[in-house]
Amino acid sequence: MTVSVPSGEATQVSPPLEEVISKAKAGYPLSESDCLSFLAAHQDTTQEICAAAADMRNQAKGSTVTFSPKVFIPLTQMCRDFCGYCTFRKDPQQAGNDLFMTPEQVLDVANSGAALGCTEALFTLGERPEQRYPEAKEWLEHRGFKTTLEYLTHVCELVVQETDMLPHANPGTMARREIEALQPFNPSMGLMLESTSKALYSQGGPHEFAPSKRPRVRLRTLELAGQLRVPFTTGILIGIGESRRDRIESLLAIAELHAQYGHVQEVIIQNFRAKPDTAMGDSPDAETEEFLWAVAVARLILGPEANLQVPPNLSAKDYQIYLDAGINDWGGVSPLTPDFVNPEAPWPALTDLKRKTEAAGFDLRPRLPVYPEYFLKTKRFLPDALSLKVSAMADDEGYVQGGMQRYAG
Numbered sequence: 001m002t003v004s005v006p007s008g009e010a011t012q013v014s015p016p017l018e019e020v021i022s023k024a025k026a027g028y029p030l031s032e033s034d035c036l037s038f039l040a041a042h043q044d045t046t047q048e049i050c051a052a053a054a055d056m057r058n059q060a061k062g063s064t065v066t067f068s069p070k071v072f073i074p075l076t077q078m079c080r081d082f083c084g085y086c087t088f089r090k091d092p093q094q095a096g097n098d099l100f101m102t103p104e105q106v107l108d109v110a111n112s113g114a115a116l117g118c119t120e121a122l123f124t125l126g127e128r129p130e131q132r133y134p135e136a137k138e139w140l141e142h143r144g145f146k147t148t149l150e151y152l153t154h155v156c157e158l159v160v161q162e163t164d165m166l167p168h169a170n171p172g173t174m175a176r177r178e179i180e181a182l183q184p185f186n187p188s189m190g191l192m193l194e195s196t197s198k199a200l201y202s203q204g205g206p207h208e209f210a211p212s213k214r215p216r217v218r219l220r221t222l223e224l225a226g227q228l229r230v231p232f233t234t235g236i237l238i239g240i241g242e243s244r245r246d247r248i249e250s251l252l253a254i255a256e257l258h259a260q261y262g263h264v265q266e267v268i269i270q271n272f273r274a275k276p277d278t279a280m281g282d283s284p285d286a287e288t289e290e291f292l293w294a295v296a297v298a299r300l301i302l303g304p305e306a307n308l309q310v311p312p313n314l315s316a317k318d319y320q321i322y323l324d325a326g327i328n329d330w331g332g333v334s335p336l337t338p339d340f341v342n343p344e345a346p347w348p349a350l351t352d353l354k355r356k357t358e359a360a361g362f363d364l365r366p367r368l369p370v371y372p373e374y375f376l377k378t379k380r381f382l383p384d385a386l387s388l389k390v391s392a393m394a395d396d397e398g399y400v401q402g403g404m405q406r407y408a409g
Contacts (some may be wrong), residue, residue: 079126226261372398
């Protein structure tokens with residue numbers, strides 16, 4: 001199966017926006033022609049689109065808004081790619097003696113997180129550093145591993161066996177055999193699509209020197225995850241040089257894969273934040289109006305049942321406004337570890353997250369790294385042994401046992 005990504009000029013006249021909104025709210029998938037209605041430049045439609053998106057969210061999700069209590073485990077920050085906005089990656093000289101976290105370090109963080117009520121061990125790491133750096137290859141080989149992904153599989157297994165945490169691996173692009181190896185130890189995995197825009201990997205673009213950010217290889221990983229029935233998190237990045245149309249095309253590509261496999265458990269809409277000492281250090285942050293538009297359009301394209309997330313730490317002053325654009329999740333929030341990808345943006349305190357969510361009329365509930373619909377009353381997605389551990393950590397509705405009372409202290 002090849003994922004078609006719309007491109008070029010429109011060959012059809014888009015229907016009126018009101019018709020498209022009615023179609024989306026009725027639960028029908030939107031076509032490329034439908035989505036062109038969102039690009040109308042002659043009027044300000046953001047407020048109308050946000051209201052429709054919020055209505056759609058309410059239809060399917062009611063008043064529940066979720067987050068995942070997690071620890072962030074940066075297994076390695078070495079990476080073969082160079083992105084124009086990244087401060088996460090380090091070369092071996094910068095990493096020094098910390099080329100990779102050791103199993104002992106991983107388990108220490110996971111157990112510390114579990115003691116604070118966390119359930120997700122988020123593994124974030126650079127893309128295949130052993131392909132660029134001899135130091136990374138030597139470190140792995142000395143410990144009996146050929147690749148970073150083999151080592152990741154090993155530590156994920158340790159976390160499942162020796163802690164009360166559930167891994168969520170986010171290692172970049174993956175081959176079928178690599179997803180299969182991780183599957184018994186990860187109730188969900190993730191890979192940000194970011195964008196299908198060709199401009200981003202052209203000369204001078206932020207992905208020019210990041211071959212793993214090519215849309216076709218990212219979409220292929222999402223497709224393989226679907227074929228293997230892995231609950232999967234993906235998303236798009238707003239404000240790195242893509243157009244509104246690019247965003248629509250990216251969301252349609254995600255929607256197409258989910259329509260075929262039903263495995264996209266969550267879509268993150270993430271706003272760009274400029275970082276000093278990067279190629280895009282002087283670029284403006286994503287504008288609030290543009291971001292609201294993207295979030296609401298994502299809900300209309302992905303449908304009422306989709307789980308839609310905005311990271312609250314990247315909009316610290318006013319993150320609650322995205323509830324008005326149709327989101328139903330805040331993603332991972334950690335009481336222990338920083339966001340190593342965005343270290344300048346601390347997580348909100350859970351008391352603040354709860355207060356702002358409730359002030360907007362919603363109930364905040366902690367979830368596991370896999371959403372309830374992917375393990376509750378279904379055996380389609382999780383291996384049996386992993387399903388047993390997940391179910392033992394969940395309440396009758398599939399959320400974290402004990403709810404927010406686990407974090408009252």
